[in-house]
Each structure stands twice: as C-alpha cells, then as structure tokens.
Amino acid sequence: MYQPMLYLHWKQIRVALIPLVVASFGLPLVAVSGLGPAPGSTATSLSAYGIVELTRLWLPVFPALAAAIGATLALSAWNWDHRLGHVYALSLPLTRVEYALLKMGAGMVLALLPALAMWLGAHAAAWAVALPEGLNAYPNQLAFRFLLAIMIAYSTLFAMAAGTVRTTLWIVGLAAAFVVGGLLSADLVLTQVGAFERFDVVGSVMDWLYRGTGPFQVFTGNWSLIDV
Amino acid sequence: MSNAIELVDVGWTADKAFALSDISLNVPMGAIYGFLGPNGSGKTSTIRLFMGMLKPDRGSISIFGRAVPKDMKSILARIGYVPERPHVYPMLTVAEQLRYHASFFRLWDDGWAKELMGRLELDADRKISRMSKGETGKLLLLLALSQRPDLLVLDEPTDGLDPVVRRDVMAAVLDYVSETSATVFISSHLVHELERICDWVGVMDAGRLVAELPMQRFKNGIKRLRVDGAPEVLEAFPFVVLSRHRDNGSGSTETWIVQGWEAPMRYQIETLGATLRDVADLDLEESFVELLRSFRPSTTAGAD
Structure with missing residues (x-):
C-alpha cells in the first residue's frame, strides 16, 4: 500500500519538486559564490567577518525554500483528492486515519530528496571555499535544519490541507x-x-x-x- | 442474513433545498437491484450514505449484516464501486492505476484484470488524462470487477457512454454476476438499461423511495386501462389507480393507469356500471413515469 502511495505522490509532485531539489542543491553554492579564494592564494581575500556577513545575506532564503518545499509537498498530497471529492479515497478499505498516515508518510520520504540535495550542495560549497582560521563550515547541521524545517512546514500545512x-x-x-x-x-x-x-x-x-x-x-x- | 444492503428509516439533510427522508431499502443477497430515479432525486446521495461517505442524520444502515459506518473497513474490502463521476488519478497510466488500486484489495485478481483489460480493449500504457470518457468508464469497471467484490455498486455506470461501450460494460457486469452470484446495485435514469438485467427495482423521487418491488411485478403490475362510463367517485379497488383522465373527444371514455392489476379484477369495474374496453401493458419507462407522476403533488392520481 505504501509503495504505490509513494509512487502516486511522486507522480503528482515531480514537476514541481525537481526544480526545488535543484534549488536546494544550488542555494549553498550560490551563498558562497562571492567567497572564492584570492588569485594566487589558497585563502579567500575576505576577512572572517566579511565572509560571515556575506553569507548572512542568503540566510532568509534557506527557511523560505524549506517552507516552499513543505507547502508544495503538503498541497500536492491532497490536491487531487480534493478535486475528486475524496470519493475514490473514501471507497478504499482503509480508515481515514490510515489513509492520511500513508499520505503523510509518502510526503515525508519525498522531503528527503531536497534535504539530500541541500546536504550535497552544502558539502560542495564548503569544499569550494578556503576558509580562514577561526571559521568553520556546518554542512551537516544546515542540511539537518533544512530537513526539519521542511518537515515542520509539511506537517502543519498537510494537517490544514487535509480538511x-x-x-x-x-x-x-x-x-x-x-x-x-x-x-x-x-x-x-x-x-x-x-x-x-x-x-x-x-x-x-x-x-x-x-x-x-x-x-x-x-x-x-x-x-x-x-x-x- | 438475507439482505446485502439494508437501510432502515434513513434520513439525511444536504441543505434547505434537498433532503433524503425515511429511506427504507432492502437489497436481497444475490439480486441485481436497479435504482431508478430522475436526476437529482437522491440516488447518488443514498449510495454515498451506505458507502459510508455521508453520515445519516437518523436511521440505520447495514451491509452484509455489518453496521455502516462502524465496520466500513471490512465492508469496503467486499465492495466494488463505480462512482457517478470519474475518480481516478489522471497523471497515472492504466497499469499504474491498476497497481495502485490492487495494493488495497486482498482479493485482487491480477490475471482476471489482465483478461478484462484485453476484453475491454484498454491499453495498459495509456495515460488516464488522455483517455476518452468511454475508456475511463471501462477502466472504472475494470478496477471494480478485478477486486472480486461480493457487492458491485454502480452509480450511473453508462451515463454518457456510446452504445458500444455501454454494451461492453453491461456485458462485463453480467458475466461477472453469472460467474460469482455477486449482488449488484446499479443506479440509472436510463430505464431501458435496467429493464433487461435487474430482478429488483427501487424508485427514488425528490429524496424519497417511492417504490421497491421485484422487477417482474413492476413490469407487469402497472397497466393502462380504457374504461367507459366510470363514475366520478371510485370505490375502493384491490388495485391502485395512479392516474385517470378523460380521453379527448371520446365522450365518457377514460384512461386509467393502475398498479397491482390482475385480470379477474375487471369484474369489479363492471360492478360499478362501467365497461372495461381494453388493458394494455406499459413498458418500464412508461411505468416509471406514471409512478413518479402519481407521487408528485401537481399531478396526483386522479388529476386530469
């Protein structure tokens, strides 16, 4: 039951989700794009303070992207059921709670795709920039926060969209x-x-x-x- | 347990304009039950009530002796349902929709699904959004039949389909029933479609079940009588006069539409001093129309 539900959700959302996955991969790279190493140097020409300030410009975009992905997953989960008047869903031999949980679970798994893309993008970005002493990159933490933010947005909007x-x-x-x-x-x-x-x-x-x-x-x- | 579906005094209010009132309906096990009624009479709402999609305001519903909606999960596992409007996901192909649907039904018969797909000339790789109305109708039936249900609920399954597709759909249903003796509940406003296949009939009008009887009785029990010299006021008869009107330009000759007519009853008309000129059978559609007319306030029995 779960696998076909996951496949259905994927078919419903893939057109919207693929660009969001690409954006999730690209965002960390874009955020560090101005921090390239100075010519002939292994370190960036910016000061540690300058680097932190520059990357902070992009900070609001990360939670916004996570919220957009959560919203897309949640709304697409119920979109076709709403359009079909829930007649098909209600004719299946499942309780309403079981059906909602299956749908919810499918979206949770699909949320892993942009989170994985963010993790890869963040690692690539961290690798591309030579940081001065005192600064560190946190790709794992960023990707995990991104996943949690998607899940929170998804769960909240999923519950609202279910009605x-x-x-x-x-x-x-x-x-x-x-x-x-x-x-x-x-x-x-x-x-x-x-x-x-x-x-x-x-x-x-x-x-x-x-x-x-x-x-x-x-x-x-x-x-x-x-x-x- | 002799009834597959049983509704007792069920009421449901949609809004100020429409309500179902006191529906008591019994679908015998193994019957092919035709559910007739004009558009908007409450057929689909009644179906949605016993499918557990709507909650009745009062009354009780059971299917296979199990309470609706309490035991809905086990009940739905035994029901193949074709709703009034297509309800499948347009982004899937036929094969994908079959896989999705099959995953919910323990008794799903994959071999039979493939055989039916061939018989109904459906292409497994065809995307549902690109299918015609007729093809979608066939797909819905394919899904319902491949579950191997004990009860088939078909809500206007051939509405809007061309005659060839309509014949294919009905043939597939009849084949299934002859093979499995499943119960079929089929709603339609196309009276002739049900005439040939149903053994029971229920008639809905304006949210009420106005008749429920074996098809044979429905077909044979409603007659058109032509009577000469009938008195203004009719005595109590063992049959029901649904309507009577004076024929144009024919003096004292009247046409009566009666229910529950049997040949020996002609003597009771003659005891009134009237003469029965002839008795004609009505086909199912005429019977249906006359029955509905008799229940509507503006054209009640006896109205001219």
Whole structure:
C-alpha cells in the first residue's frame, strides 16, 4: 500500500519538486559564490567577518525554500483528492486515519530528496571555499535544519490541507483574526492604558512559536553554513 | 442474513433545498437491484450514505449484516464501486492505476484484470488524462470487477457512454454476476438499461423511495386501462389507480393507469356500471413515469 502511495505522490509532485531539489542543491553554492579564494592564494581575500556577513545575506532564503518545499509537498498530497471529492479515497478499505498516515508518510520520504540535495550542495560549497582560521563550515547541521524545517512546514500545512476548503479557511481566518485583532488591540488599546508590556498577547504567542522550544523555532534559528 | 444492503428509516439533510427522508431499502443477497430515479432525486446521495461517505442524520444502515459506518473497513474490502463521476488519478497510466488500486484489495485478481483489460480493449500504457470518457468508464469497471467484490455498486455506470461501450460494460457486469452470484446495485435514469438485467427495482423521487418491488411485478403490475362510463367517485379497488383522465373527444371514455392489476379484477369495474374496453401493458419507462407522476403533488392520481 505504501509503495504505490509513494509512487502516486511522486507522480503528482515531480514537476514541481525537481526544480526545488535543484534549488536546494544550488542555494549553498550560490551563498558562497562571492567567497572564492584570492588569485594566487589558497585563502579567500575576505576577512572572517566579511565572509560571515556575506553569507548572512542568503540566510532568509534557506527557511523560505524549506517552507516552499513543505507547502508544495503538503498541497500536492491532497490536491487531487480534493478535486475528486475524496470519493475514490473514501471507497478504499482503509480508515481515514490510515489513509492520511500513508499520505503523510509518502510526503515525508519525498522531503528527503531536497534535504539530500541541500546536504550535497552544502558539502560542495564548503569544499569550494578556503576558509580562514577561526571559521568553520556546518554542512551537516544546515542540511539537518533544512530537513526539519521542511518537515515542520509539511506537517502543519498537510494537517490544514487535509480538511475541507471551509475548514482550512476557518483555521487561516482564525489565525489571521488572532494576529490582526491581537496587534490592533495591543497597539490601540493596551498602549493607551499603558499595559502593553504586561499584556502583549500576540508577542508572547509569537515568541513561543518561533523561539526557544517553539515548534517553528527551526525557521528562526541559525542557518549559517559558515560561522565561527 | 438475507439482505446485502439494508437501510432502515434513513434520513439525511444536504441543505434547505434537498433532503433524503425515511429511506427504507432492502437489497436481497444475490439480486441485481436497479435504482431508478430522475436526476437529482437522491440516488447518488443514498449510495454515498451506505458507502459510508455521508453520515445519516437518523436511521440505520447495514451491509452484509455489518453496521455502516462502524465496520466500513471490512465492508469496503467486499465492495466494488463505480462512482457517478470519474475518480481516478489522471497523471497515472492504466497499469499504474491498476497497481495502485490492487495494493488495497486482498482479493485482487491480477490475471482476471489482465483478461478484462484485453476484453475491454484498454491499453495498459495509456495515460488516464488522455483517455476518452468511454475508456475511463471501462477502466472504472475494470478496477471494480478485478477486486472480486461480493457487492458491485454502480452509480450511473453508462451515463454518457456510446452504445458500444455501454454494451461492453453491461456485458462485463453480467458475466461477472453469472460467474460469482455477486449482488449488484446499479443506479440509472436510463430505464431501458435496467429493464433487461435487474430482478429488483427501487424508485427514488425528490429524496424519497417511492417504490421497491421485484422487477417482474413492476413490469407487469402497472397497466393502462380504457374504461367507459366510470363514475366520478371510485370505490375502493384491490388495485391502485395512479392516474385517470378523460380521453379527448371520446365522450365518457377514460384512461386509467393502475398498479397491482390482475385480470379477474375487471369484474369489479363492471360492478360499478362501467365497461372495461381494453388493458394494455406499459413498458418500464412508461411505468416509471406514471409512478413518479402519481407521487408528485401537481399531478396526483386522479388529476386530469
């Protein structure tokens, strides 16, 4: 059951996934492309500080690419089932949970492809640049973070996309209402009464989601391929 | 357990405009059950209810004696389903779709699938997105039959297909049934298609099951009578007068459409002082139309 499901997901997504896999391989190389060794030298002409600063320009692109891959995997997983009204899926002798898990598992395996490409690209990039003393390349860590970010984006969007359009719109609407309503109330009301610092609800939730041990921390953590 | 499908007082509301009300339906084991009704009468919704795709608001459903939707997984393993609209993945080829489908069904018969593919003239390497409606219809039937199901549920399986494909599809179904004595539930608004093959018939109209009876009784039980000199008010008869109207320009002659007619009943008409001029059989389509007319408020029995 699993293998045909994996194959089906691959057939559904391959046109979109292949360019993303290529991008995953190329991104680390592009990120270090300005750091080539100085002519006649084995080391780059840039200072360690300059190298770190230059590679940091590309840092937002890594989590964005991971999120794009996760979204593509999640939406393609349910796209055709939604279009077919789930009639076919519901006529198969499986519980709904079993069916969703099979689909989820297929996407998880496909997520390994861009992560592997990132790992190879990061190693190639690390190999291509002669780093001054004090700097190190972290290709394994970068690729692992990339994989985790894809998985988080995929799982979140997979769960949202599994519902009906109405359910998804409700979730997105509630989240948007919470953020917008929270921001407005925080800015317009709490600031007026001088209680903003104590009752920054949206800020607290965002901190919990994106920092420390929050589920989306992987997106805001350290994406540096080259660091001290 | 004598019924393959059993619905008891099932109700389901789609929206303000449409609901299924108090459907009690029994499909005997081994029967070929024709499910007739005009478009929008609730045939597909009823099928989706007993396939576990919709949840009834009230009533109970069982298939092979097992409760729906509680035992759906084991029930679906025994059902071959051809839905109203094509539901296969267009990016796959025929062979890939067969492999995908086969992986879910323990009783999948690969040899028979190949044989059927040849008989239905389907190309294994053909991409589904490039197939015609007729070819897709044949593929859906191929998938359903190759599971070796105990129950075949066919929702308008030949709708929109040309006569040649329609004949191929029905022939494949009949071959399977003659070989396995499986139960078949087939919905259609094409009355003639069901007339030849079904032994039971259920008729839906506006969300209600208005009739359920053996096909033979349905075919023979509805007649057109021409009666002279009938009184305005009819006494109770052992048959049901579905409709009556005065013939144009023929004085006192009326045409009655009756259900449950038997030849000896002519004497009861004559005791009213009326004369029975002739009795004609209706074909299934005429019977179907008259039956529906009798259930609709604007053209109730006795209306002119």
